[in-house]
Amino acid sequence: MSITANQIRNIAVIGHSGEGKTTLCEAMLFNAGAIDRMGTVEQGTTVMDFDEAEKGKKMSVYASVAHLDWKGIKVNLIDLPGFYDFEGERHEGLAACGGAILVIGANGSLPIGAESVVDYCLRQGKPLIIFINGMDKPTADYPGTIEALREKYAGKIAPIQIPIMKDGKMTGYINALQERAYEFSTKGRMDIPIPQEYAKQLDDMENRLVETAAENDDVLLDKFFEQGGLTREDAIFGIRKGIAIGNVIPVMAGSALNNRGVINLLDEIVTYMPTADERRNTIATDLLADEVVNVNREENGPLAALVFKTANDAYTGKLNYIKVFRGKLKTGDTVLNADTGKEERIGQIFTLMGKKTELVSELTAGDIGAVNKLSSTDTNNTLCAIGTKIKFDPIRFPRPSLPRAIKAADKGDEDKIWTGLNRMKEEDYTFSAEKNTETGELILSGQGETHLELIVSKLKSRYGITALLSKPKTPYRETIKGTAIAEGKHKKQSGGHGQYGHCKVRFEPCDSDFEFGDEVVGGAVPRQYIPAVEKGLKECMVRGVLAGYPVTGVKATLFDGSYHDVDSSEMAFKAAAAIAYKEGMKNANPVLLEPIVKLKVAAPNDYQGAVMGDISKRRGRICDSITDGDTTTVIAEVPLSETYDYTTDLRGMTRGRGKFSTEFLRYEEVPYALAEKIIAEANKD
DSSP: OOOOGGGEEEEEEEOSTTSSHHHHHHHHHHHTTSSSSOOOTTTTOOSSOOSHHHHHHTSOOSOEEEEEEETTEEEEEEEOOOSGGGHHHHHHHHHHOSEEEEEEESBSSOOHHHHHHHHHHHHHTOOEEEEEEOTTSTTOBHHHHHHHHHHHSTTTEEEOEEEEEETTEEEEEEETTTTEEEEEETTEEEEEOOOGGGHHHHHHHHHHHHHHHHHTOHHHHHHHHHHSSOOHHHHHHHHHHHHHTTSOEEEEEOBTTTTBSHHHHHHHHHHHSOOGGGOOOOEEEETTTTEEEEOOOOTTSOOEEEEEEEEEETTTEEEEEEEEEESEEETTOEEEETTTOOEEEOOOEEEEETTEEEEESEEETTOEEEEEOOSSOOTTOEEEETTOOEEEOOOOOOOOOEEEEEEESSTTOHHHHHHHHHHHTTTOTTOEEEEOTTTOOEEEEESSHHHHHHHHHHHHHHHOOOEEEEOOOOOOEEEESSOEEEEEEEEEOSSSSOEEEEEEEEEEEOSSSEEEEEOOOTTSSOGGGHHHHHHHHHHHTTSOTTTSOOBOSEEEEEEEEEOOTTTBOHHHHHHHHHHHHHHHHHHSOEEEEEEEEEEEEEEEGGGHHHHHHHHHHTTOEEEEEEEETTEEEEEEEEEGGGOTTHHHHHHHHHTTOOEEEEEEEEEEEOOHHHHHHHHHHHHHO
């Protein structure tokens, strides 16, 4: 079927984890006839949560795509995970959508996860509709939930329907803009007369909606003052314009699980959410002209498409999820990857229904689909027509914040872990894996404990590797605070040619990692052997005398010694230097050093006291506190060893509202009592 951009709506379904996003997608697909029956999250039978990890955890982990047809309009649904650890998947889905449906429970409050995605949509200019879910529950609090929304987003919240309640449950609704009432039944919704008891509430809602519509258009505002009101068509136009520019967030209600209010939601998506060709704020860089351009949805223009997600499918192989912004992507086309500079030939093109794929011959401007077996294309790459070179701004992914050491349970699988993680990075840009050269550990960093557990689970299911996680070792170092003189004499005679090396070395603190001084006079140590002393000392400094950590901040000066005409050699003087090193370092007041990081924590003002108190418990020092509106950023210096669990702890402390970053600063001496424990543990190991 030929489809144009104005017949497409790209909608992300967002919200806090557990609010019913996937169930709502299931209900929308069912009502549109895209599926024969509604599956459930509990039974693992939904279209969107098809991965085994999602079925096991009974929550969305990945961004998944499905499509439906509603009244001649193609609606691409992108179901996005709500759990903190999978924020990167949300960013991918929101990059491809033209608008979003926020799903929240009718609990009389605004969930933290919902708050963060609403704020993100407002910053990104994504039009939004709020669906208050769970209206079939006895505890449903629709008025309280509306009030919580209005308190947070004053002036933007616009309820467009009134739930009809009976015995605490929603049995129907009144559409204020249509002035029509419906009752739910086993056969769907049925038209009913507007109940008289809701007349006053309906009148108030209509007046408020008309005022809201007028405020979004100067012409409508003049009409409103001249005529004392607006026609229904004018009110719908004004509301729609307000949604498009982010001034209005309409609110609806229902029950996804019981499929109530979902048909109304689909109607309003088609009516109010922008068409694919109305989203004109897509900025890209024309690399040939070296200028920033605005990419409009021209169906006959040169191709410009963004790869917003990559997945590895067991049957189709590597799948690149693609949003076409301009032109058409056709089977057999040769296109340019603007990021790699390489050409790719388009083989199979698919539309998506969760894990199921359907072959199509083309994707037009505004549409979403997938392409398989592209050799040099990954997430964030731009595909464009040959002869052009346009590049979209990259999706910004959150930085990994929770580090863990990862190792194979079975010896010999270490290299397999590294290979598996590198392959998985094609799909997930929110974790990192790197070798710590000081501790020798492979450090896996992710968004949280659940994220890292998922990565370990995928290593097992995909590559047959059992991996173990643990807290990383801290890369401590050792230094000296005093000055000491040491003598090293290596003398060995075992018949024939012997070994003899003798040196006297002064050890003292310095500002650099290592300095070597030469104060030998009178040829006490021949010139050809002095480099051997320096080399011997350097080799020893990889292990300190306290706990075996690398040594820094030491100056070693060779000032005397002796030699033998026959038995002296470079090897002998290296051995003598090692003897002097052990004695000198022990007598120069050695101490343990720990890495200190700069910690920046941004959280709502209400949590400032808790954040500062927690930093103090972590042996941190507060350096600054900057308040900007509702957010306070605390800047502190904290030992690295105290930050390994900070991602989890900060979430709990701020109810998910806090963000942080760290940056290495320097090394500082470890407090004596703590140093004793660290040294004892290191020597025990």
